[in-house]
Amino acid sequence: MSIPLLDLKAQYLSIKEEIDQAIMQVLDSSRFVLGPEMRALEQEIAAYCGTDYAVAVANGTDALVLALHACGIEPGDEVITSPFTFFASAETIANLGATPVFVDIDPVTLNIDVNKIEANLTSKTKAIIPVHIFGQMVDMESLMQLVRNYDLHVIEDAAQAIGAEYKGKKAGSYGHVGTFSFFPTKNLGAYGDGGMLVTSDEYIAEKTTMLRFHGCKTKYYHEEIGYNSRLDEIQAAILRVKFRYLDAWNEARREKAAYYDQLLEPLAKQGKLILPGRDPLAKSVYHLYVLRSADREKIAMELHAKGIASGVYYPLPLHLQKAFAYLGYKPGDLPVAEKACTEALAIPCYPELTTAQQEEIANVIHAALA
Ligand SMILES: *Cc1c(COP(=O)(O)O)cnc(C)c1O
8 A cells, every 4th residue: 555645636536527627617617817716715814814904816935025024124134033844944034135133943843943032133124924833823912912012023934834823823824924835735725826915914915916916006006116916817717626625634733733742742752753832822734744753764654665745844944054155154053954854854733634544654753663
């Protein structure tokens, strides 16, 4: 029995009729860009997140770029983020000509260590991008309390965390703006690229709506230099179907995660691996179920031998990436993130995964660490 890290085919087959019909409707309407499906999705996601506005864009990376742009980030500014995330979280800071400043992560949650942020603030710091890694939110309450004393924007990178909560409040709704990715492998994935910003700040909503359409409010009259970054109607229609299942799918992921915890707990007790670290105030959506073990290569090899996929998220922290060599970081600068990169291993955790498959995966891990 071969088990992928994520089974998009099984998910599609479970909702095939609705998806096919949604796509056909768009083809019939022949409205393909900036149309009613996109606007309906924006309203649905804003309502879901508890924000006043949502602005759909071409992908999660663009959502960050437009958010940073709307927050006024420019060359010379510093923006703080996590070194333990997908490249886009920091790449976009550099895209605006600003300087990423990496703050080490919390050893339990692997999210940015909010307690270490203040020591890294300078007169140039203009924004913070907390990343809700693997679907578990950063302690946004402490973070928003901290920034109250400074003139700083907070942009939540919630690409992995749509539907996640901190103290009952949704990802994307704490910061001045939150961003989502609809990349196919995300918890709410399109059949291509897609992204969205959510905000309750009218200025940011208007600005990003202009920016995604060439800085234009009225067609052919351009207020400023913008971008071409839109969510097309076919993707929006697909996302509207899938969005109806999001809560049930996220709940299923949490159930799978709880069962893994139970199956692997003995190994954690023996100190052979570390289970995903939890903040009791955060309700994760388990974008990924990530173990940590000094023997991760052995686990991955044994799983692979049985046809079971696993993945390393992330092999190299951002401060040590070649692309950021110009920032001058050295190995040892952010030790918690660097250690996590040598130990982290994601195992299959998705709604369609069966109990029997989870037991098989756990058995292989037990055998690998025996
Ligand atoms: C996926 C991801 C992004 C980028 O989203 P795209 O839609 O692929 O551009 C940004 N940040 C994080 C943390 C991600 O996981």
